[in-house]
Amino acid sequence: MRPERPETRLAPCARLPRGHRDRHIVHSSVDAFGRAHWLLTEDPPERRGTGPYDALVVTVGDGSHHETHLSAVLPWRPRLEALPDGGFVLAAARAAKNDGRQVQVFDPLGRPTRAFRVGDAIEHLLADRAGDLWVAYFDEGVFGDELSAAGLRRWSVTGEPRWAFSPVPGARWIDDCYALNVTGRTAWACPYAQFPLLEVGPDGVVRVRRNPVRGATAIAVHGERAVFFGGYGDDRDRLVDCRLTETSVEPVAETRLVLPGGALIGRNRTVSRGSRVHVQVEPWTEWYVLDLA
Template identity: 65%
Template sequence: MTPDRLTPYARLPHAYRHRDVLHSTVDAFGRAHWLIAIAEERHGRPRADPYDAVVVTVEDGRGHETHLSALRPRFPLLDALPDGGFVVADARRRAREEQVQVFDALGRPSWSFAVGDAVEHLLADETGDLWVAHFDEGVCGNDELSHPGLRRWSSTGEPQWRYGPVPGAREIIDCYALNVAERAAWACPYTDFPLLEIRGDRVVRVRHNPVAGARGLAVHGDRVVFFGGYGDERDRIADCRLTDTAVEVVAEGRLARPDGAALGRRRVVSRGARLYVQAEPVQEWTVLDLAAPDLA
């Protein structure tokens, strides 16, 4: 069955709902996180540089805090690491700064490094490796770290893998959608939007994909669902079947909030069979799970 509504997944505890959320995500283990600045803010961004923040984590309906100190990112992207620590990156890199900060499970700064300008996606996998995808201002800019469009780094900043053109797929200009699960990644880059399947240190399969402009995808067996698109297709859901060489559209519809309302502005995180969506106000995560019994 092609889904048309998301399912409630995790909510920010009521005590924090008056605070400005700098970023939010769902990690590789299904835990939801909200990054909230402690210092006085203006227009949703911290005044002080560096600034302190708290990560509010919700797991199985229960919430807890981790305080982070001396953050520097102006446009922060957050994810969690397997050891209980966190990584916070600035989406934009100034000059030669090390814009990624790693914190231990107690919130103490551990180290920092650079991954390049114009970060579109920052996703840590179950081992703690970081998958970093870039949008066009980085790929086509002056920061060489961004030029591959998609890279994998260790959590200590060591380069592990970088994308390069392969038969059936050209250079990445902008990595629109990225799904990371276990030791595999799926990417859907501009301009032709091929579906790249990456395992280990290589692209193992390139599939022709007729779905343009998707910002999220969920993969389960031989099924893939794309979410998003251009213009009126912003809320489109494309339910597809995978062959060895192509993506075949089976059905299309529109994805809505759990109550049926339109989504509006949203964040999207793609993790294996799950597509997590957070619409404004950014207090709740919802999910589309292809592995759920009613969708499998």
């Protein structure tokens, strides 16, 4: 039975302009500066064929929107991430070990500049404010691909490995990285199976906090406060408000996260950025936000 909890309501954040809603939404994301992006194609993947294709990115922020036309796109059903210079990264979540076109980088004019591989089974892909790519992996990659085995890695935008997680006191190897938050040059992660809260500084040093919250898929952090969204079964819309100490996560209150009008969230995508958890639900045309700040 679903636990009875008070409600916390999301706020509207960004909406895909109506003039673009006749296209197929491949993916959508929110970047390090709070701008929302939608990757659109004329046809769904099953009708596009297997060769390179063109796509459109619609960016919404600061009360306006603009378009970037991408040419010769290679990754199939890619994830989208925006770079600080105005360019974009597209990455296929699944990739064979010889797939050198898994990740494709585009300049601000939408022209492809390079392609490389970062490992199979991408769970999260987030660029930081310097343009480095933080990639978190789920278990099929962790246990099946040497590039994914660390569970969490940082790559340059040219495909150079810059950091990879390895066990530290209080945190063993990552089996599956459930949640990832990237803010500034710092990353926060919550991996299966013990779900410690990992804080990875710009220098790669990892701080570990013991965490009793299990199964969360999104995190927001602000000062000494953190909230965890998601969980197993009836906890899938759970929001746990916590206090951070030097060594632990201390739950303070639990609520149920709902849409602005009070409707249940249901199937969703999330992006965690600093003090914010961004949430998107079907039909994927609008982003909502919870902001601790």
